[in-house]
Amino acid sequence: MLSGGLDSTVVAAWAKSQGYNVNAITFKYGQIAVKETEIAVVISEKLGIPIKMVDMSYLKTVFSGVTSLVDRNIEMTSTFSQPIIAPFRNAIFLSVAVAHAIGISAGKIFYGAHGSDAPFYPDCRKEFYQSFENTAQLGTDTEIQIEAPFSDLTKAELIKKGKKLSVPLELTWSCYFDQEKHCGKCESCMNRKRAFNEAGISDPTEYEE
Amino acid sequence: MLSGGLDSTVVAAWAKSQGYNVNAITFKYGQIAVKETEIAVVISEKLGIPIKMVDMSYLKTVFSGVTSLVDRNIEMTSTFSQPIIAPFRNAIFLSVAVAHAIGISAGKIFYGAHGSDAPFYPDCRKEFYQSFENTAQLGTDTEIQIEAPFSDLTKAELIKKGKKLSVPLELTWSCYFDQEKHCGKCESCMNRKRAFNEAGISDPTEYEE
Numbered sequence: 001m002l003s004g005g006l007d008s009t010v011v012a013a014w015a016k017s018q019g020y021n022v023n024a025i026t027f028k029y030g031q032i033a034v035k036e037t038e039i040a041v042v043i044s045e046k047l048g049i050p051i052k053m054v055d056m057s058y059l060k061t062v063f064s065g066v067t068s069l070v071d072r073n074i075e076m077t078s079t080f081s082q083p084i085i086a087p088f089r090n091a092i093f094l095s096v097a098v099a100h101a102i103g104i105s106a107g108k109i110f111y112g113a114h115g116s117d118a119p120f121y122p123d124c125r126k127e128f129y130q131s132f133e134n135t136a137q138l139g140t141d142t143e144i145q146i147e148a149p150f151s152d153l154t155k156a157e158l159i160k161k162g163k164k165l166s167v168p169l170e171l172t173w174s175c176y177f178d179q180e181k182h183c184g185k186c187e188s189c190m191n192r193k194r195a196f197n198e199a200g201i202s203d204p205t206e207y208e209e
Numbered sequence: 210m211l212s213g214g215l216d217s218t219v220v221a222a223w224a225k226s227q228g229y230n231v232n233a234i235t236f237k238y239g240q241i242a243v244k245e246t247e248i249a250v251v252i253s254e255k256l257g258i259p260i261k262m263v264d265m266s267y268l269k270t271v272f273s274g275v276t277s278l279v280d281r282n283i284e285m286t287s288t289f290s291q292p293i294i295a296p297f298r299n300a301i302f303l304s305v306a307v308a309h310a311i312g313i314s315a316g317k318i319f320y321g322a323h324g325s326d327a328p329f330y331p332d333c334r335k336e337f338y339q340s341f342e343n344t345a346q347l348g349t350d351t352e353i354q355i356e357a358p359f360s361d362l363t364k365a366e367l368i369k370k371g372k373k374l375s376v377p378l379e380l381t382w383s384c385y386f387d388q389e390k391h392c393g394k395c396e397s398c399m400n401r402k403r404a405f406n407e408a409g410i411s412d413p414t415e416y417e418e
Contacts, residue, residue: 058264087311092304102296123348131344139332
């Protein structure tokens with residue numbers, strides 16, 4: 001699953017470096033930052049892996065009134081706040097990814113969940129995706145696996161990992177908005193800045209502010 | 210979750226009869242029988258419950274080449290066959306239903322899984338949806354419940370239950386095709402005929418054949 005952000009990009013590059021025959025999947029779900037899906041396409045080309053774009057923009061109607069990721073009427077905060085969460089969004093993505101995996105005879109789904117998100121986002125926690133894996137195996141009668149190889153790393157450690165793998169980190173998109181440059185103020189931009197800083201790696205991102 | 214078929218219609222009517230404040234949700238997923246979603250709307254009006262239609266028709270591209278439910282190039286059989294299965298489809302529906310439930314502050318999702326489907330469809334089995342419930346609670350940090358009240362009944366018993374509840378069974382749509390009348394030949398029409406027969410209730414359906 002490749003959103004076009006830092007985390008999933010490093011995971012995709014790592015999986016490729018491990019010799020997996022990687023196929024990416026990315027999702028439009030009505031997000032303001034729909035630009036990230038175009039970035040995911042650019043990154044998949046750079047990594048030399050095929051990508052499946054799934055347009056579920058209609059989910060905007062499900063998430064409106066709930067999350068600032070799709071609804072401009074909800075304040076986008078600079079630190080974590082409840083309305084940033086698009087409830088169960090990643091489970092929707094994982095479910096479609098499972099269906100797609102079965103269609104293309106893939107046996108494993110790589111998921112960019114990591115330790116810095118886990119305290120805030122329930123669907124980035126190990127208990128969640130392990131339970132999801134069990135559900136997926138039961139619901140498909142297969143041995144399909146969900147693997148989050150960097151679930152124990154912080155975002156800063158993930159960036160270091162990416163640097164070592166020569167991942168084009170400068171191409172990735174974290175911002176929750178869709179301007180030309182990263183806004184530099186939303187929670188996701190703040191996390192990105194902080195992680196580069198903590199990693200001691202110069203941040204290649206151009207921020208509006 | 211209301212598909213417009215027999216099972217989910219009886220469950221919706223039963224839930225209403227139990228005093229629940231029922232909200233229906235139905236899904237376009239690229240199915241040939243997209244007519245069922247219109248039927249779901251008619252049934253929800255008849256039952257006096259609001260309905261949310263979620264258009265994920267784009268999933269046709271995920272299920273093409275895999276299931277005869279979306280792909281006319283795959284033979285539609287009269288008895289169960291592997292290509293009838295749209296892998297993990299019901300998990301996709303359940304995931305979106307969970308997101309919607311959280312948006313409207315609903316605490317429970319009713320699911321029309323039953324005993325006659327369980328041997329053939331992994332995502333109609335109790336182990337599956339119980340594991341899904343656990344996953345949903347972990348992934349949302351809520352106590353959301355998935356309940357399949359008739360999971361131990363056969364389809365025939367479900368029809369009897371519906372009859373007792375005065376459910377408008379004649380309005381429901383089972384056929385995997387989208388003609389004016391039920392085709393009378395696909396697996397789903399065959400199951401419908403058989404269940405009415407077993408229930409000893411006269412089948413109100415007009416079949417092509």
